[in-house]
Amino acid sequence: MARIVMKFGGTSVADLDRIRSVAARIKCQVATGDEVAVVVSAMAGVTNQLVGHCQALSPLHDAREYDAVVATGEQVTAGLLAIALQMLGVEARSWQGWQIPLRTDDAHGRARIESVEASTLIARMQAGQVPVVAGFQGVGPNGRVTTLGRGGSDTSAVALAAALDADRCDIYTDVDGIYTTDPRIVPRARKRDRITYEEMLELASVGAKVLQTRSVELAMKQRVRVQVLSSFAELAAPEEGRLPGTLVVDEDEILEQEIVAGIAYSRDEAKVTVRRVPDRPGVAAAVFGPLADAHVNVDMIVQSTGADGSTDMTFTTSKSDLARTIKVLEGARGVIQYGELLTDSEVAKISVVGVGMRSHAGVANTMFRTLSERSINIQVISTSEIKVSVLIGLEYTELAVRALHGAYGLDVG
Known part of the structure; x- marks a missing residue:
């Protein structure tokens, strides 16, 4: 019983x-x-x-x-x-x-x-x-x-x-x-x-x-x-x-782990880029602190430094939070002192997940190569111990999922 x-x-x-x-x-x-x-x-x-x-x-x-x-x-x-x-x-x-x-x-x-x-x-x-x-x-x-x-x-x-x-x-x-x-x-x-x-x-x-x-x-x-x-x-x-x-x-409880357990996707993504931010200590807190106070969840984050000494910060949030994100960042522009705010809601996040990644090399490379072969441009990359996520154009969502599913040997038969 x-x-x-x-x-x-x-x-x-x-x-x-x-x-x-x-x-x-x-x-x-x-x-x-x-x-x-x-x-x-x-x-x-x-x-x-x-x-x-x-x-x-x-x-x-x-x-x-x-x-x-x-x-x-x-x-x-x-x-x-x-x-x-x-x-x-x-x-x-x-x-x-x-x-x-x-x-x-x-x-x-x-x-x-x-x-x-x-x-x-x-x-x-x-x-x-x-x-x-x-x-x-x-x-x-x-x-x-x-x-x-x-x-x-x-x-x-x-x-x-x-x-x-x-x-x-x-x-x-x-x-x-x-x-x-x-x-x-x-x-x-x-x-x-x-x-x-x-x-x-x-x-x-x-x-x-x-x-x-x-x-x-x-x-x-x-x-x-x-x-x-x-x-x-x-x-x-x-x-x-x-x-x-x-x-x-x-x-x-699982005797033999597969390298990849599954491929997930989300169309509920928006990309935000804060351009020409002064490269100084505390600038990340100036950007993301007000967003946290407004209960905006931020996911993938990439920071790059330009030749002029400024930095660009790109991150993703949900589409439902995009309007609030814009409002918060525009309100904090005087503190952050950024040059330009760019947004794009025509994006999707594709993720490869599996605990087998801990002990196998080349999982990320397979993902990048497979998407490259389909001429799918990667805009942002995020990783964890058992996950690799990329941001791509929304129109490539289904193509990317099908290609990656086959590349990792997950198809039936």
Whole structure:
């Protein structure tokens, strides 16, 4: 007997028929003798609708009331799924974040989990009941409902799995696992049976959208084994010793590492160049300090010194942050004393990720050579221990992904 947390995203519970299907899947898991807890997202589109209502009433709405509104989407799903399970003869009860309680800090709209008191849930599970928990939410130190930010239900599920000392956290989505790249771009992409926390964290941070970054960070920290699988696949017993999705696990659980685990891409990139900045101590802080104060996330950074003694600074940020970035830098022009501000939103970031890079040379060179052979110009380069990222023209995104996928031998067959 195992203890399993099953998490279902918005597309998995989009309507009553899908909620019934999810209930049937949970019943099958319970029938194996496992202790099961469930975490659910709001039905597809509901959170966006609730956010829209808040913004329509007041663009500068009270964040505490915002959380009170948007948390209701998950509460509705939890109650409906509990009813569906009861109709199938499965003892179930819905739980809101404050009832567990799942305690957070008071950063409304982007709260971080501080503790999960799971003793009551454990007792209920041992008695044969299935707790159905509303994801994405908790309770702050002031007793008010908080939310964890978009995609926070994944984080709720991993946190609950850690608190329950679960054997696994199964995250059901609209894909059947983690692929070497987006199969919509590369039909020959293959599904990974296992991937390390570090690889998944890097892939999530550079554009792969299967798992939310914070949930992977928490899983790595708490050593929660996470499985990604499809809620739309036919119900069937897995092969002996083999799970149907992709397991995200510690590096020690993977016997032989591939050099490259996957290719990720992000079209949500904008390039900013601050030209002719005086080359003096503290100039980088003068540029990036105000951006940090404005909560602008900066990614790839390149600095080059010109013959006249000035320096150019190029970095990337998300397209949604570009207008704010321009406003901040124009406001700080008198302090920075730069000559010109250039921006380009027609760019994409392509990343090659794999823990095998630690022990194999030439991974970056393969990337650069492959792109050069396709006449794809590299604008910015960024590296980490297990990742190489480049910035290229947006129009070359799919060509670059296909070429690199083949160059690293990741194609099926």
